[in-house]
Amino acid sequence: MIAYVLAMREEAQPLISHFALQRCKTTTLFPVFYNAQTWLTICGVGKANAAAAVTELFHVVRHKRDAVWLNVGIAGHADLPIGTLRSAHSVLDGASRQRWYPPQVLMRRVASGALTSVDAPETAYPDDSLYDMESAGFYSAALRCSTAEVVQCLKIVSDNREHGTDRLSPQGITELVAAQVKIIAEICAELREATYSLRADQEIDPGLSELLGKHRFSVTQQRQLMRLAQRLAARAPQQPLLDDELASARSSREVLRALEQRLDTLPVFPHAG
Amino acid sequence: MTRLVYIEDAVAAHPRAQRILAHFAKATRVHCSRYSEVFNPRAQNFRLQKSDPALLLARKLNKLVLPAPTGYAIGGLNNYYFSHMLNCVYDCRYCFLQGMFRSAHYVVFVNYEDFAQAIDGVLAQHRDEDCWFFSGHDCDSLAYDPLTGFAQWALECFAARPRAQLEFRTKSTQIRSLLARPALNNVVVAFSFTPQSVHAALENKVPGIDKRIAAMLQLAHAGWRIGLRFDPLIYSEGYAVDYGQLFERVFSDLPVSSVHSVSFGAFRLPRDSFKTLVNLYPGEPLLAGPLNTDAAMVGYRDNLETELLEFCRARLSDYVGDNKLYPCQP
Known part of the structure; x- marks a missing residue:
């Protein structure tokens, strides 16, 4: 603008x-x-x-x-x-x-x-x-x-x-x-x-609003969710945020845990090799 | 191409400022009372400014020489740093300078003579002891040297002060001032390296590894003492191969007798700097990695850091022995 x-x-x-x-x-x-x-x-x-x-x-x-x-x-x-x-x-x-x-x-x-x-x-x-x-x-x-x-x-x-x-x-x-x-x-x-x-660089996957609408996140959890989504986008830009595991998560805590676990499976430094 | 040069009124007539300005005949000159009026205001975006930084010519008024941060030492007991320049001509995504200053403009303090006085003050505090002075904390010591003439001044200054040990720390190949004179045995020229994949991904505008090795070898053959800085070490799944190849490349032609010191440290940033960097570059994979972001010093999670450090220490020790190795952990 x-x-x-x-x-x-x-x-x-x-x-x-x-x-x-x-x-x-x-x-x-x-x-x-x-x-x-x-x-x-x-x-x-x-x-x-x-x-x-x-x-x-x-x-x-x-x-x-x-x-x-x-x-x-x-x-x-x-x-x-x-x-x-x-x-x-x-x-x-x-x-x-x-x-x-x-x-x-x-x-x-x-x-x-x-x-x-x-x-x-x-x-x-x-x-x-x-x-x-x-x-x-x-x-x-x-x-x-x-x-x-x-x-x-x-x-x-x-x-x-x-x-x-x-x-x-x-x-x-x-x-x-x-x-x-x-x-x-x-x-x-x-x-x-x-x-x-x-x-x-700040743009976040549209799946984020779906997650926010589906579960109740505290303010701190919202911040954690945003950063986890950002980290995922940075390290695996081709991967959509929402996958089966996230879709079936039953609480905000489960969503955050699933995202952290997904990050742990990604290469640490994707530029290498 | 620098289009704008800000000049503090107090240094406008300084001969060094005049010499630097002569390199920028076409640049617009803007006078200011203090460089901080331009450099320090809030609401500046480091990332936007990095695309075309301006130059500020200023006078450093106080705190000309400061105690070096913990973990900076390379064998000395009394460690200090001084900065004739703020910010770096290179753009390395892991560098703490991005989170340290609000502005990406280059500040050159032209009153080198006052640095000499401050160095004398420190030496006077440590009678009969050597003191180390690091010149590459807030900038690359040599990258801007053709404009600043810093190296020539520093060499003259330290040639006259044998108790003072100087480290130039650089990723540049600007070594003409050093080759133009006999080597000094109280000066170490330290080159920083990362593996090719890290260099390609994270070190914008930095000369290629081979060019830097060539510059380093020229200096070594001219008798200069060489420092090697593998800091930060960047973790990847292939780190063993990448760092193994890098060390082989760096040490293959370098006489070990020329090596003064080898320091190494895993990627780390003060928490505030890390937060600033994430705001500036939220899409940077390095900053989105498995880091311990709750610590005062953000770094890789313990197991990754230990693995990386132990591997590099062992490999480096094979090349230079343990007595020249310095881990730079805070």
Whole structure:
């Protein structure tokens, strides 16, 4: 799943169109759009709004822990050309001076830069940094929802010393984001793939739910059952979890014992030989 | 290919940092106050980061030299370790480093001169006694050497400190710095090996066994003292054949007189590290094996461990005798 957080409707519109998102009918504090894989919220300007919108979207998507979280939007920079796309390799809260370093391991398609989150529009661009108003709030909140490698800020340069904020128009903002939608979608797909690759190892045989439905397992036993099923899948990936012995087990304890016995019959190190 | 280098402000002008940075002309440079701001935060995934780790250049401020863990000794009484680097360029599925750090980025501490001072401090505590210093606890001592220049510095440092014994521990073939100078008799170059099946399955990016043996023989012929590390020993039903073949391969051309020490220990991990690894790699068969997961140090069930250790001890003893054998059990 991908969760987009954007400040303005003008920034969000190209993504809403690209992914054919529909408006969520549930009452929410911030407008939420979605399709099967993608969620988007429009948080308004400022880091407090961004943090609140992340929190709300996290609840809307039912606390999904392995989502990709992206803050996409426009930003100022002293001299980068208008329309340049950058991911943030550091996010500085200009007010508190707290700094985060989003890992860039999966961000191979786009160059990165420093990003400073300010409380009022920055028109002097004092450092070699992008300037926005949401990233600090977004990042600090989204980092609680997923692993840092898939929590990223993608910024498109909208103003610089040559081309000030006074020349920004709503239509111009939409066009800047629209020009980068394809690459943004590709980056997101790669991030999502990375989370899938992690999840593939966690997948458990469907027979597990059958066992859980058939017998009463304590919480500790459920944990034991999960790990035994995982160990079986690791050492004998072709073997289905459910066999005759497990099907005829009469209690949770018998299920666990049968699984342990089955593991004992497998080669210790299946790579050998 | 390292795309991103984080640089602590305090070492940005350090000549060693500059030399390392020269290798990464195209990499993006990110300045930070302390490497821990990048390396230590929670919510990082070691497995994802291992696909493309960044490099951090930092200064080690304290605890530069620490007492070596129990079972690390190879004949000395005073055993210490120091780490010029955190994390390893290789990706071995049995390695405890995966469970030790939150980040897979490589940290290089460029203030080697402070390590020398700390080593002097330890030597001063043990007047008239030798002290061992192990350099491959938190990293491979030599794998990154063409970039870090660690070996050259370490050799100069230890050449001037004859009471200090140094162990380089490596799975690499980066031995140019050693071959470029006469052998030192207070330095041991220790190579780690596992059988071919284990190497193929669990040691990602590690040079092949034959290449490592060739590097080891070059050093032996140049007069360097060689260490052999069969740690971890990995159990399989065919372990006797696999380890028998491995030992034969390793010792066939190696003069026993070059061998300083042979250490061996069964696969084991601290329980917390084991749990972290299972979370990172739930589908890894090694971690799903018959392990005693309730113990503080997770390892093979007793009978398997004893069987494996006894076999290897007997075989290794045939090659080098008992006086050079060191079991590394905690």
